[in-house]
Amino acid sequence: MRIVAQEPVKHDELSNASSLQYEMTLAYSRTLGSASPFFEGLAGGVLRTTRCTRCSRTFFPPRRLCPDDHLETTWYELPGSGTVRVATRVYGAAPFGGFEAPYTLGIIALDGVDGAITHRILGDGVPEAGTRVAATFIGDEQMHPLLRVAFEVRSAL
Amino acid sequence: MTALPLILGIGMTPFTGHRLDSNLTDMVVDAAVQAMRDAGATTAHVDMGVASYESDHFNQSMSLGPVWNEAIGLTGKPLVRVEGGGATGALALQTARTAIMAGEARAVLVFGGETNGRSVDRATATEILALSADLDWETPLFGSFAAPYALMMTEHMRCYGTTPDQFAHVAVKNRREALANPMAHKGMTISVDDVLTSKVLAAPYRLLDTSLLSDGAAAVLLATEEWAVEHSTTYGQRPSVEYSGAGSATDYPRLADRDPRFLAHFSAKRTAARRAYKMAGITNPMSEIDIAEVYDSFSGAEVQAYEDLGFCDIGSGGTAAVDGRFDREGSLPVNMSGGLLGRGSAVGATGIAQAIEVVGQLRGEVGAAREVRGARLGITDTHSGVGAICAVNVFRRAA
Numbered sequence: 356m357r358i359v360a361q362e363p364v365k366h367d368e369l370s371n372a373s374s375l376q377y378e379m380t381l382a383y384s385r386t387l388g389s390a391s392p393f394f395e396g397l398a399g400g401v402l403r404t405t406r407c408t409r410c411s412r413t414f415f416p417p418r419r420l421c422p423d424d425h426l427e428t429t430w431y432e433l434p435g436s437g438t439v440r441v442a443t444r445v446y447g448a449a450p451f452g453g454f455e456a457p458y459t460l461g462i463i464a465l466d467g468v469d470g471a472i473t474h475r476i477l478g479d480g481v482p483e484a485g486t487r488v489a490a491t492f493i494g495d496e497q498m499h500p501l502l503r504v505a506f507e508v509r510s511a512l
Numbered sequence: 513m514t515a516l517p518l519i520l521g522i523g524m525t526p527f528t529g530h531r532l533d534s535n536l537t538d539m540v541v542d543a544a545v546q547a548m549r550d551a552g553a554t555t556a557h558v559d560m561g562v563a564s565y566e567s568d569h570f571n572q573s574m575s576l577g578p579v580w581n582e583a584i585g586l587t588g589k590p591l592v593r594v595e596g597g598g599a600t601g602a603l604a605l606q607t608a609r610t611a612i613m614a615g616e617a618r619a620v621l622v623f624g625g626e627t628n629g630r631s632v633d634r635a636t637a638t639e640i641l642a643l644s645a646d647l648d649w650e651t652p653l654f655g656s657f658a659a660p661y662a663l664m665m666t667e668h669m670r671c672y673g674t675t676p677d678q679f680a681h682v683a684v685k686n687r688r689e690a691l692a693n694p695m696a697h698k699g700m701t702i703s704v705d706d707v708l709t710s711k712v713l714a715a716p717y718r719l720l721d722t723s724l725l726s727d728g729a730a731a732v733l734l735a736t737e738e739w740a741v742e743h744s745t746t747y748g749q750r751p752s753v754e755y756s757g758a759g760s761a762t763d764y765p766r767l768a769d770r771d772p773r774f775l776a777h778f779s780a781k782r783t784a785a786r787r788a789y790k791m792a793g794i795t796n797p798m799s800e801i802d803i804a805e806v807y808d809s810f811s812g813a814e815v816q817a818y819e820d821l822g823f824c825d826i827g828s829g830g831t832a833a834v835d836g837r838f839d840r841e842g843s844l845p846v847n848m849s850g851g852l853l854g855r856g857s858a859v860g861a862t863g864i865a866q867a868i869e870v871v872g873q874l875r876g877e878v879g880a881a882r883e884v885r886g887a888r889l890g891i892t893d894t895h896s897g898v899g900a901i902c903a904v905n906v907f908r909r910a911a
Contacts (some may be wrong), residue, residue: 372533377572381627398679416649416766440772441667445714447655450642460659460714462768464773471768473663481715486669499652 362418387500389419392430397503400492402433404468415470435490437463437506439470453493453502463488463506475505481509513737514753514910517612520756521551521618521733527697527726527856530630536571537583537886539646539729543861544584544623547731549807552745558733559617563593564604564624569640572629576614576623580623591619597644597896599760600624600809601730601863602903608734618739621698624860627731637725644897646766656712658722658810660767662714665812668776669716675715678830679812680707685839686808686847690854690880695865697726697856707811711858721811726856730864732871753871756889757794757906759787764811765900778813778899781820785904788891789822792906797822801844802887803873805866807894808851817893818846821822845884866892867905874909 360376387394393416396403405428406413407421414421414428421428442461449456459476476488488506497503513556525539535544548555561584563577563849573579577593577765594604601624604722632640638656645651645660652661668674686701691699704718710719734755740747752840761783764770770779785797794800808814808819820890823844832838838846849855849869852862870890888909895902 373534379783385647390648424911434682441663441670442774443659443666443715444712445655445659445662445664446712447638447714449655450639451652454650456655458655460653460663462663462772464772471772472596473653473660473766473768475653484667 372475384421390417393417394500396434397492397500402435402465403430404433404470405430411467413470415465415472426492433465433467436509437465437488439476439484439486439488440464441484442476444481451497451499452504453497456508461506477505477507480508514754516756516826517609518737518740518877519732519753519755519867519871519907520735520740520747521553522731522871523547523550524695524730524861524865525728527728527858527861527865528629528704528739530668530699531627531727532622536576536625536627536729537579540580540623540625540731541583541725543625543729543731544580544621547733548620550746551731551733551875553619553743554727554749557743558586558621559610560589560608560620561586561591562604562608562620562843563591564601564622565626566591566595566597566600567626567640567859569643570631573870574632582772584623588622596903598819598859599734599894599896599901599903601852601861601865602894602905603651603863603901604643604762605732605734605755605867605905606760606903609755609758612734612736612766619735619743620735621731621733622666622864623729623731623740624864626681626858627727628858629727630717632726641736649851650766655820658717661810661813662717663767664776664816665716665810667830668812668816671776672830674830675817677704677816678833679721680704682808682811682814683853685704686851686853689840689882690850693850693855694849696854697724699854701848717810717812722842723809723852724856726858727866728856728858728861730861730868732864734866744853749900751875752910754903754908754910755791755876756908757790758904759789760901760903761787762901763899765897767898771816775903776816777903778816778820778895780902781817781893781895781897781904782815784811784902785821785893788904788906792908794889794906798824798844799890801891803848803870803884803890805849805851805869806846808847808853809857810819814846814851821893822889840882840884843852848882850882863892863894867907868892870907874907
């Protein structure tokens, strides 16, 4: 943290107030924790999540513990297909880059798990609810590992 | 004698884009001193403080509660800081209410504020606000917080045929009402067409559908009637306002985790409202409530709130916004302060400022320009994120 400027406030009604300009850069070390296998899977073109070994309940996003049984879950692979619940067009740039604005954002119910993901749907269109989509993997390293996947409309699925 | 807490003192600073002459502590002190003067009481007789603010990132401090507490003469008393995103101020009031109802305190001062205005530049503010979403699962995809709100409203349009010009009416109404509120950040005379031609952020939302980020502070003194008789010199000189009900509830913070059947709605808002209404003995919100301040972070969120708070039938919020029933002359005026769209939002102060507007209206003190005549029952509504925590408070004019 450092102070880069110190200046009296220029305002007609103010007499004594002065103001400081601070700069502060924050570097975080953030672990993806128990969800790490999911993010590692994306780099290898695999969408995976967890299920409870006792009750077989499935989770997305993956959970380490079943909230009912409090047991460690086990990982399994998802087919990567899904159905759009709702989608819209977003015009602001996303914080970690990886794609240009505008882009299409949707909530996608994933096949093979009782859960959904909010993610990008490729193309200029905004698919209707019920549209079938499939995961497509992005080869290049991304600033955030979640961006290694996106979805595309697969009308034939 | 009522067993319910009374709102004895209210005070707030104007909400502005950038307060240059005062820092956040100055503003909170101004609001707190006003609240104590309004009550005609001294902090020596107050039992507890509740500090209300959301973001260490915006305010550049991690422990402002004791600083404010000291500056308003409460050092030595118990103090708690409350944080609940956009619902922070409303939850601070509920915390104070609980302390009084539990008999742990007879008088509690709630004070809060935020420098959401220009303490950081716009790009940094957008970045900080993006942290309100799930950093691992949502933030990488959200260009701005407009995105999840836009998904909800897209679903509302699909389910009920709601149209952008309908929720644009809310953007016009709230900015118009803010013109009559000297505490408002930015009142404007705009048309539905102005809203519909402003820049698109995330369809269907455009720039003029979005609320303001403000600097500001607000404070409220709550106490028992017994305490009021002993310590408040203004008690009995004007209409008394009871804090009749409080309700809160939570939802899955990530939209994708929610029940897809209710994606167009703030489900936790319904539960919070039901709890608050039950506590306050409200059975028909549509006909009983006279005035409301609701959380219009986006114009369409107010339309959704009409439905989830029981002000109109589910799915009819869009047509109700247009038919005028929530205008000043309507049957249930909403956001006569200007709301977040016009009065603005300084998060830690917002829920408290809503209560101040309602209490001012119930007392008949807001001035003819925006007074809702004869109002006796009012509510406030706030939420965090896209409705992860919802809090509803009910205030009633006692006499």
